[in-house]
Amino acid sequence: MSPVVEVHNLSFAYGDQKVLKGISFTVARGEMLGILGPNGSGKTTLLKILSLVLTEVDGEVILNGRAIQNYRRRDLGRLVAVVPQESQVSFPYTVAEIVLMGRAGFHGPFALEGKRDLEVARECMEATETLGFADRYLHELSGGEKQRVIIARALAQEPEVLLLDEPSTFLDIRHQIQIHELVQRLNRQRGLTVLSALHDLNLASLFFPRIMMLRNGEIYREGTPRDVLTEETIQKVYEVKVRVQWDGLEKRPQIFLSSPPSS
Amino acid sequence: MKVLSRKKMIQVNGGLLILLALSVIGCTLLGPVPVNLSQALENFFSADPNAEILFRARLPRVLLGVAVGGGLASCGVVLQALLRNPLACPHILGVSGGASLGGILGLILFPVGSSTGDQLLVAEISWVPLTSFAGALLSMILIYRFSQVHGRIHPYQLLLAGVIFNAFVGAIIMFLNSIVDFYQAQALLFWLVGNLSTRAYLTVGFIWVYVLLGLFWLWSHCLSLNLLTLGEEGAMQLGVEAGVTQRQIFVASSLMVGAMVSVSGMIGFVGLIVPHVMRVIVGSDHRLLLPASFLAGGIFLTWADTFARTLFAPAELPVGVVTAFFGGPFFFFLLYREQRKRLFYEPSR
Amino acid sequence: MLLEDTFKMRSFKRSLPVYFFLSLLAQWFIHEGLAKEPSAVTAGMAVPKRIVSLAPSVTETLFALGAGNRLVGVTTYCDYPPPAQKIPKIGDFVNPSIEAVLAQQPDLVIGVPEGTDQEKVRLMERLGLRVLVVSVSGLSGILSSIKLIAGALGKEEAGEKLVLKIQTQMNHVRKRIEGARRRRVLMVVGFRPLVAVGKGNFIDELITLAGGENIAAAAPQPWPHLPVEYVVAKAPQIIIEAGMGSEREESRKRWADLKSIPAVKEGSIYSYPSDKILRPGPRAGEALEELARLIHPECFPHSNRKHIEESGCESSKP
Numbered sequence: 050m051s052p053v054v055e056v057h058n059l060s061f062a063y064g065d066q067k068v069l070k071g072i073s074f075t076v077a078r079g080e081m082l083g084i085l086g087p088n089g090s091g092k093t094t095l096l097k098i099l100s101l102v103l104t105e106v107d108g109e110v111i112l113n114g115r116a117i118q119n120y121r122r123r124d125l126g127r128l129v130a131v132v133p134q135e136s137q138v139s140f141p142y143t144v145a146e147i148v149l150m151g152r153a154g155f156h157g158p159f160a161l162e163g164k165r166d167l168e169v170a171r172e173c174m175e176a177t178e179t180l181g182f183a184d185r186y187l188h189e190l191s192g193g194e195k196q197r198v199i200i201a202r203a204l205a206q207e208p209e210v211l212l213l214d215e216p217s218t219f220l221d222i223r224h225q226i227q228i229h230e231l232v233q234r235l236n237r238q239r240g241l242t243v244l245s246a247l248h249d250l251n252l253a254s255l256f257f258p259r260i261m262m263l264r265n266g267e268i269y270r271e272g273t274p275r276d277v278l279t280e281e282t283i284q285k286v287y288e289v290k291v292r293v294q295w296d297g298l299e300k301r302p303q304i305f306l307s308s309p310p311s312s
Numbered sequence: 313m314k315v316l317s318r319k320k321m322i323q324v325n326g327g328l329l330i331l332l333a334l335s336v337i338g339c340t341l342l343g344p345v346p347v348n349l350s351q352a353l354e355n356f357f358s359a360d361p362n363a364e365i366l367f368r369a370r371l372p373r374v375l376l377g378v379a380v381g382g383g384l385a386s387c388g389v390v391l392q393a394l395l396r397n398p399l400a401c402p403h404i405l406g407v408s409g410g411a412s413l414g415g416i417l418g419l420i421l422f423p424v425g426s427s428t429g430d431q432l433l434v435a436e437i438s439w440v441p442l443t444s445f446a447g448a449l450l451s452m453i454l455i456y457r458f459s460q461v462h463g464r465i466h467p468y469q470l471l472l473a474g475v476i477f478n479a480f481v482g483a484i485i486m487f488l489n490s491i492v493d494f495y496q497a498q499a500l501l502f503w504l505v506g507n508l509s510t511r512a513y514l515t516v517g518f519i520w521v522y523v524l525l526g527l528f529w530l531w532s533h534c535l536s537l538n539l540l541t542l543g544e545e546g547a548m549q550l551g552v553e554a555g556v557t558q559r560q561i562f563v564a565s566s567l568m569v570g571a572m573v574s575v576s577g578m579i580g581f582v583g584l585i586v587p588h589v590m591r592v593i594v595g596s597d598h599r600l601l602l603p604a605s606f607l608a609g610g611i612f613l614t615w616a617d618t619f620a621r622t623l624f625a626p627a628e629l630p631v632g633v634v635t636a637f638f639g640g641p642f643f644f645f646l647l648y649r650e651q652r653k654r655l656f657y658e659p660s661r
Numbered sequence: 662m663l664l665e666d667t668f669k670m671r672s673f674k675r676s677l678p679v680y681f682f683l684s685l686l687a688q689w690f691i692h693e694g695l696a697k698e699p700s701a702v703t704a705g706m707a708v709p710k711r712i713v714s715l716a717p718s719v720t721e722t723l724f725a726l727g728a729g730n731r732l733v734g735v736t737t738y739c740d741y742p743p744p745a746q747k748i749p750k751i752g753d754f755v756n757p758s759i760e761a762v763l764a765q766q767p768d769l770v771i772g773v774p775e776g777t778d779q780e781k782v783r784l785m786e787r788l789g790l791r792v793l794v795v796s797v798s799g800l801s802g803i804l805s806s807i808k809l810i811a812g813a814l815g816k817e818e819a820g821e822k823l824v825l826k827i828q829t830q831m832n833h834v835r836k837r838i839e840g841a842r843r844r845r846v847l848m849v850v851g852f853r854p855l856v857a858v859g860k861g862n863f864i865d866e867l868i869t870l871a872g873g874e875n876i877a878a879a880a881p882q883p884w885p886h887l888p889v890e891y892v893v894a895k896a897p898q899i900i901i902e903a904g905m906g907s908e909r910e911e912s913r914k915r916w917a918d919l920k921s922i923p924a925v926k927e928g929s930i931y932s933y934p935s936d937k938i939l940r941p942g943p944r945a946g947e948a949l950e951e952l953a954r955l956i957h958p959e960c961f962p963h964s965n966r967k968h969i970e971e972s973g974c975e976s977s978k979p
Contacts, residue, residue, distance in 0.1 A: 359920035
């Protein structure tokens with residue numbers, strides 16, 4: 050099967066500042082890829098390029114066998130769905146209205162949502178356990194609940210690829226795990242290809258079978274958590290000293306902080 | 313699951329349309345001078361004072377009020393959504409000010425004097441709305457540029473830019489005031505505060521055309537406006553061409569504001585109050601909010617103008633005074649409410 | 662540091678509009694508190710030789726009293742009589758320039774309360790200038806202001822003569838139109854907005870004296886904005902557009918749509934281009950006659966006569 054995402058020699062610069070320097074990788078259908086790296090390493094930029102938010106790039110990005118520039122934004126929206134770090138809505142919309150926004154690519158500007166749209170929305174809300182809030186306003190929900198709604202909205206786009214930009218960064222640990230479990234479930238049950246930028250190394254290790262570590266706009270290491278999350282790699286990339294221990298049946302590496310630098 | 317359905321669209325818009333029709337009839341029948349309706353209808357085609365009052369003096373003014381009120385409310389809705397700021401409206405943002413300047417420049421560059429009826433009429437329907445449109449568009453672009461901090465629109469910056477621009481426009485108008493004669497100065501002040509006066513049906517017709525054109529153009533972007541609430545990037549990821557949408561909305565609303573300001577001056581607060589009230593009643597889905605606000609704005613302004621014409625009969629107030637009277641306290645109420653229940657949804661960090 | 666933090670507090674930002682409004686209120690209170698009442702001219706002061714006029718009517722009065730040569734400063738609106746145009750300008754009617762006034766070193770400044778910024782007047786007094794404020798509201802006001810000004814100049818006799826002349830002119834007009842039926846008149850000075858002459862205006866008195874009935878007299882303001890429907894309802898027989906600088910044809914076209922108005926039907930729409938009638942000054946008598954000629958042309962010989970059935974006055978008496 051051909052890969053869903055192919056990136057060849059991708060470079061991007063904000064003005065003079067080079068953010069991505071010739072990275073290449075592929076993602077197979079149904080894969081879960083965690084993207085790690087310090088701030089400024091290019092994680093968010095990469096996701097923006099993959100969703101056509103940033104368009105002036107050097108190099109090739111091929112989605113489902115077609116160059117990304119050849120996609121109309123609307124059509125891309127039905128292939129790739131993005132879950133951002135956090136959502137600030139400027140006006141009071143209900144959860145149902147937000148989820149239905151994911152269906153925008155399926156009907157014209159004057160048309161109202163039809164039966165199928167409502168069905169899909171309902172189903173996505175069920176999958177994310179948000180159907181109970183359907184008529185509540187988004188800004189009334191907690192962080193974790195909000196993120197689930199946003200994931201439901203992304204699912205309503207009926208995408209093949211789900212891009213997540215640090216989806217659990219602002220959540221407490223319970224909700225962090227909840228979100229990642231949900232994403233994992235969606236990947237397994239629906240065969241969604243998932244690319245997620247992350248901060249938390251341990252969560253990445255637990256939930257992502259494949260990890261890509263970025264440093265200064267380049268891919269520093271790529272592979273399984275065991276391959277990537279080593280003490281030297283983390284030292285090199287994040288410039289902190291840590292201890293790595295293997296945990297659980299699958300022997301996923303878990304990172305322990307060493308004693309604080311001052312003592 | 314409560315979502316926007318065809319039924320709701322028809323119910324809300326239909327209801328408002330009926331209210332609007334009733335308001336048009338009511339406001340035409342009301343006024344500082346008592347009118348005999350049956351006589352007016354009987355003598356529709358002859359030179360009867362009752363008929364003239366109703367159909368020559370009042371009705372065109374009421375119809376103009378609907379177009380202007382509806383247009384201002386629609387622009388308010390759209391600008392609030394586009395700039396993601398509940399305090400945006402053509403007046404506060406300085407767009408009406410820019411349109412005024414454009415219109416004044418148009419009158420100066422193509423002098424119309426206190427001219428013949430025909431010349432003035434032609435001016436009214438063609439180049440004055442056009443120069444006003446240019447002024448509105450330019451000010452829109454300027455203010456949008458000024459209010460961006462690192463590519464993100466900062467709400468306070470936006471308001472500040474609008475306030476400063478308005479002050480600038482006010483200063484220019486005051487300067488003009490000092491060099492024109494007494495009677496032109498009165499007219500300028502009248503323009504500054506916003507007014508509705510009796511115009512020829514031809515003028516009213518043209519303004520309706522400009523406003524309706526703009527309205528339908530804006531309506532086609534309502535879905536995008538909904539999506540823009542998720543942010544520009546969020547909307548782009550859902551298929552919205554944010555740049556295109558923005559440009560088209562700027563042009564369409566400038567066209568409307570230009571046409572309206574050229575004929576009624578800077579009427580304020582309609583674009584602020586009506587969208588807020590309608591949002592509470594019908595929700596934030598712009599596909600319904602836009603037409604509903606248009607109709608509600610028309611209702612609001614015609615009644616405000618009826619008030620303005622009758623309160624101190626026989627003299628009349630400019631309608632801008634009445635809208636400011638309602639709008640000022642409402643504005644403070646909005647700010648107060650924002651303290652207790654967050655209206656400005658700012659990021660949590 | 663603390664101030665910065667205060668500024669950053671959200672609640673501060675939100676209460677800014679309230680502070681702004683309060684400060685405006687405070688400014689207004691302070692302003693009014695410091696203001697003084699304008700003082701009257703005390704008798705026994707020296708006869709003024711250098712006079713600044715702050716209003717066109719005052720300028721005209723001074724010339725009519727033969728004291729035009731004492732004028733050293735006038736407003737930009739003072740264009741009558743023609744010699745006044747050569748006198749240095751000190752600003753406009755509403756906003757005279759204090760500096761320009763001071764530069765002329767006047768020993769008397771004369772202004773009117775209906776128009777000149779009273780703040781400026783108070784300021785001039787505080788700066789040591791002698792200011793005379795004469796009210797010209799109403800015909801009686803005009804006449805008494807002439808006497809007051811004459812008194813301040815030491816030209817009481819000239820003042821009496823001028824007042825007599827005006828009164829004679831007015832009596833002459835009254836005699837001419839005696840017996841003529843009153844005609845409903847509307848006088849407008851602006852079309853958009855429609856600004857009419859209201860009750861609180863001396864021109865309203867002129868209209869009445871000229872045998873007219875001002876349809877806008879129900880409005881107490883001197884320059885009310887009228888809605889068009891009011892004019893239609895009141896059906897004036899004569900419409901006069903004063904000081905609008907427009908030609909007669911233009912005036913006619915403006916009103917052409919409203920055919921139920923008698924003035925429109927009969928074509929009695931006149932445009933009165935000059936400002937003469939709008940100046941509450943010594944030409945009030947002349948203005949009255951011209952008005953009467955418009956309202957009751959049949960009572961005057963050699964005027965633009967129109968065939969009007971019911972009139973009443975004895976026609977064409979020389």
